[in-house]
Amino acid sequence: MPPFIRVSGLSKSYGGVHALKRVCMDIAKGEIHALCGENGAGKSTLIKSLTGVVIPEEGTISIDGKPLPPGNVQASEAAGIAVIHQESTAFPSLNTLDNIFVGREPFTAGGLFLDKARMRGEATKMLKRLGQNFDIDCPVIELSVAQRQMVAMARALSQKCEFLILDEPTASLSAKETDSLLAIVRQLRNEGVTILYVSHRLEEIFEIADRVTVLRDGERVDTQSVANLNRSALIFLMVGRELEELTQRHEHAGEPGEVRLEVLGLTNPGVFENIDLRIQAGEIVGLAGLVGAGRSEIARAIFGLDRYSKGKVKVNGQMLTGGSVKQAMSAGLSLVPEDRQHEGLILPMSVGANLSMAVLGKLTNRGLVDPRLERDLVEKLMSDLLIKAASQEFPAETLSGGNQQKLVIGKWIAAKPQVLILDEPTRGVDIAAKAQVHRLIRNLASKGLATLIISSDMNEVLSISDRIIVMREGRISGEIRGREATRELVLDLALPQEKEVLA
Amino acid sequence: MNFMSRLLRQREYGLTAVILIIGASVAFIDTGFLAAGNLKDLIIRCAPTAIVACGVMLVVLTGEIDISVGSLMALLAALMGMMISETRMEISMWLGLPATLLLGTLVGAFTGALVTLGKVPSIIVTLGLLTALRGLTTLIMGGNNIDGLPDGLGQMTKYGVLGMPISVWTAIAVIIVTGVIITKTALGRRLFAVGSSRYSAKMVGLNETRLKLFAFAYTGFLTGLATVVDVPRLPKIEAGIGIGFELLVITCVVVGGVSISGGRGKLRGVLLAVLLMTMIRPALTFMDVGESGEKWTRAIQGMFILLAVITDSIVQRRRKRRLHDL
Structure with a gap:
């Protein structure tokens, strides 16, 4: 036939x-x-x-x-x-x-x-x-x-x-x-x-x-x-x-350091309730759960994009008042958003302009952007993150998917955060680029960055996290240490439970 | 859906409410506002705007814009006058008027071709034409006004048939045809589709060029039609005809709830907006604001644009929030 x-x-x-x-x-x-x-x-x-x-x-x-x-x-x-x-x-x-x-x-x-x-x-x-x-x-x-x-x-x-x-x-x-x-x-x-x-x-x-x-x-x-x-x-x-890298389980290099991000009883009724989180320097924490469990919303609330009705957020011991991105950033927090193509990069602009965007204010000299400071910063970031581009003048859209991804992360690393929240850092990215992004995240963690990763990709959560926090319907349903985590354990905590019969 | 959000989401409800409120308040001051003669006059004033708005609405639905219709109207009026005036070429109006419609359609198609084939943004193309066509009109008229249009035409456009000038009957026909195109034909659907997502339209094999050409040519044709049925009412044709008309038409389309980025809008909304924009001037007259009537008209029309845009952005934000909640 x-x-x-x-x-x-x-x-x-x-x-x-x-x-x-x-x-x-x-x-x-x-x-x-x-x-x-x-x-x-x-x-x-x-x-x-x-x-x-x-x-x-x-x-x-x-x-x-x-x-x-x-x-x-x-x-x-x-x-x-x-x-x-x-x-x-x-x-x-x-x-x-x-x-x-x-x-x-x-x-x-x-x-x-x-x-x-x-x-x-x-x-x-x-x-x-x-x-x-x-x-x-x-x-x-x-x-x-x-x-x-x-x-x-x-x-x-x-x-x-x-x-x-x-x-x-x-x-x-x-x-x-x-x-x-x-x-x-x-x-x-x-x-x-x-x-x-x-x-x-x-x-x-x-x-x-x-x-x-x-x-x-x-x-x-x-x-x-x-x-x-x-x-x-x-x-x-x-x-x-x-x-x-992809098949091997990540083992945390050293002992985690002091607490960088502390979230206590964070509540936004109907979206998430009573969220407690503690992330230490050098730690990578995975936030797992089904789409719609409220994970991105928590990230947005911590970062000050959305308001919350109850709870406390402390970054580096500094209490945030909530609802202020500026304050969150100056306390050392960065968020890499989920919808990168729309929110993360300006594709027609150059690689350099994209990387320096978040910190332009610090690169000015008497109100004007100092091109030398900018070039130095961009060069350093490109070599740190192994971004492959013909030059920093090239438009971001000419880069491969993986390199664009690194560009987005690089943009936020430029602000030298001490806590980094990544929302779906490798969605729609091929396997090699994924491995590069993972290597980058680990590398940053080993230098003391506290990282919270939100991902729907189970393998990603399992392979990169030191600790996995699982959410179900707006609440934390459990926490698993990285080396003990399995697909089954995570899924069991993430999937909705059968309603218990009332006695 | 509660009352407030319906009022916000469905532009027709909001517009109807505003029209009724304005109508009732002015009638309260002076019941003469609701006299048959005055209402008839209002409808006659609406006719040319409604005719052209039907075309511009289709253009905006495809995600483009046409701000040259005022100048096109002046050019077509001049050409029409040159052809059929007893003091000029004195061509039979049965030849001259169809020729005017044809010229309008051709200019519209030319505009569309520059936008689609020439790949120039429509705001730039029509901004250029706005100036160029006006200049051409002044050139053609050479500083003289044109009078001496055939008597029959003047009669038809002033008094018309069955108690209404032919401009009103024409507007009704155009509204019906446009309504049918929008709701009943595949062509209408596809105009919406191209405006909603060019990329998706390409993926399902729609011919973007042909669709947009149609919208522009249709607008040109309707501008010709409005010229033919409305301009001969005037005692003479001047080079200044239709100044600001393009903005009035765009205002009606936007205030009527057509999304300026394309893909969304209803004919009913546009027509209500035409009525609203047109009634402001007579309403002011009846409210006795005196000499400054004209100035106030513009200010109020402008305010309605802002109001429309603000409601739009509120609706969009609510929609996003609702999506976020899902």
């Missing part, structure tokens, strides 16, 4: 850089085929070629034996190819109904007007098939990320999709949402849909995929049955070398 999707000799380059080099791959009908590779390995370009957004320079794609015209979005859709992106591409101000149908709306008999009744009926049917039940007239900007993904999925299904591409679908989902998404993906496969599954989360690939294709630097490295691989073998294929 010929393969359902056949990609042969696909090449594409951007300004002399090869994104894809003569890539060949086959996908069988009805399989879940995973696609792996580091950032920049060519996954996105391959997907864009399949969906007709990008015109490849060489090579062909055929679906069910028929050649697919290159660079034609409509033709790809008509052939039954649909894609769901990581940051679900949606029209935020349109409602669910329009999001599902825009671009291929059904018409009434006359061919002039929209067939609203049919749109409504089909949308309801699709969402039901996905086990969803929410208001389809509400603008999707008011839906949760998981719900938006379901809207994208419903769109794909309603166009009689036979080949569904999922591009990092779980990047912003909680563990529970991820599970239900994976269940839906399996259900679709059983209904005969062929699936290409792209994810950085390797455990998902082992859980769900039949076969996996690995790309590295634009070339196909291998295609293997998942059953023949284990985690480290897959990582080896992706990176081309073993990554010991």
Whole structure:
């Protein structure tokens, strides 16, 4: 039987850089085929070629034996190819109904007007098939990320999709949402849909995929049955070398020092309650829990971005009054926010300007920024953090994902904090970059920085933390020492408990 | 949803309330405000603004802007006058008026082409055209006003049919057509979609260029239409026609609740805003503020823009907060 999707000799380059080099791959009908590779390995370009957004320079794609015209979005859709992106591409101000149908709306008999009744009926049917039940007239900007993904999925299904591409679908989902998404993906496969599954989360690939294709630097490295691989073998294929840091448990170097951050009874009713934290110099504390458990909110409250109704925050023994970022920063606290692309970096600005942004006030001389002071600071940070950039004049957007990540952290390190809070420091970053960021965090800790890491990536929390604090529904449900922690222990504390029967 | 948040979120409710309050207060001072003749006059004043606002609204929905309609109206009025005036070329108005509409559409399409194909931001393109078209008009008219338009046209535009000038009937037709485009056709949906997210629109294969070209060309056409049905009411055509008209139209679109970044807005809101903006001047007349009426009109219209923008930002902030709570 010929393969359902056949990609042969696909090449594409951007300004002399090869994104894809003569890539060949086959996908069988009805399989879940995973696609792996580091950032920049060519996954996105391959997907864009399949969906007709990008015109490849060489090579062909055929679906069910028929050649697919290159660079034609409509033709790809008509052939039954649909894609769901990581940051679900949606029209935020349109409602669910329009999001599902825009671009291929059904018409009434006359061919002039929209067939609203049919749109409504089909949308309801699709969402039901996905086990969803929410208001389809509400603008999707008011839906949760998981719900938006379901809207994208419903769109794909309603166009009689036979080949569904999922591009990092779980990047912003909680563990529970991820599970239900994976269940839906399996259900679709059983209904005969062929699936290409792209994810950085390797455990998902082992859980769900039949076969996996690995790309590295634009070339196909291998295609293997998942059953023949284990985690480290897959990582080896992706990176081309073993990554010991990721498999090894971190052991704290020395004895922790004095208390840097102390939080007592912090409460914001309905969001988090009665939070106690103590972090010592040189300590890395992981804050684990499901998305929505209130972790980011605590970080924001400590940093003074949000107010809280009760409790105390002490940084270096200095009591903060709350609600003042300026005070928190001058006491030695820094927060690296979660939404880096929007809040963390100004992409068109230079590497240097991004790094010095948080401390510009200290680099001035009679009211003007002193270029020499700035250059010295930036140079030091770049070498400390091993940021790879052609020069500090280059725009931040030209850097790789991992280096951008280091840039964000560097921006806050510039303020020489004694307590650093990192919210999801490696979300959406490939494995090698993740390892670099982890090495950086450890390095900073060994120099006495007290660090609080919020992460939804269980492996990250387990491998980097000296201590793990787990939250459940706005409260601390337990604390585990780093070397005693296991996935099971953390999950048990994070997942909602069955309601106890009242006696 | 409680009353306050509905008032904030649904612009139509707020606008209706403000219109009623102003109407009632002015009528309380002088019941003449509600006399049939005065209301009719108000509707006639609304007509050209409503016609052009229908086009500019579509442009703003796609995330672009057009601030050149006032100057375009002047240019089209001048060209129309040159063609059909008995003292000028004396072309039949059955040829001259369609030609005016065609010219309007062409200028609109040209604007759209500069924005989409030329990749120049629409605020810059139309700012340039605002000045250039006005200059061209002055050049063409050479310092002389144009009079001597055909009598029939003057009659139609002044007194019209069934008791209303044709500008009012035209406005009603344009409103219906635009409403149908927005709510019932795929074209309308796609205009919203492009304004909501250009990236997503590209991913689903929408033709951004064609959609935006349509919106600009439609605006040009409607500006022509407004010129043809409204300008001949005036005793003569001057080079200063339509000064400030573009700002009035944009004001109506923004105050009417259309998001200036595109993707969101309702025709009903825009029409209510047209009514509100147009009634300020006569309301002031009835309140006897005397000579300074014109100056106050502008100040009050400006205040409504600020009010609209502030409500918008409050709504956005509330929405964000609600998302944060999820």
